[in-house]
Amino acid sequence: MTPDKKRAERAALKLLSTHTISEARVPVRALARAAGCTVKLTPLDDDLSGMAFLKDGVKAIVVNSLHHPNRQRFTIAHELAHHQLHLPLLEKGVHVDKAIFRRDLHAASGTRPYEIEANHFAAELLMPKKQLRQFVGPDFDLQDDSQLIELAAKFGVSTAAIGYRIQNVYGR
């Protein structure tokens, strides 16, 4: 299976437009609930970001409550993607995510295409290109920490996530 990034992005944009969200920061927990998911915060081992599973027909998301709130937001968006896009995967059992943000760069497991799609969905949901372009020009300096920190706070994501996103959107 080849990851379908466009499909993932379209699904995220559809969710945003359905709930008429056009400004940062995106209320990701409320969106997940609106999409029919339960969201539970619970302490997990540090290398675990979260889980997605079906329980008695209910779409469940579990997030590591010990992680930084911005990281939790990315995890919720990532798990929401699995519920929106990867039902056959969840029907096989509980989907557990370890260190998801960099997963698409390093891991080579059988679920890799799913992870890539889920990360694209999460990036588009939390940092939609259209919104990002209002604040970031093509000459944005990725080395400028203070600007990155300000942007990350605006979108409610980590500086690593926003830096990675800018690189992706502007093809750097």
Ligand SMILES: [Zn+2]
């Ligand atoms: Zn995942």
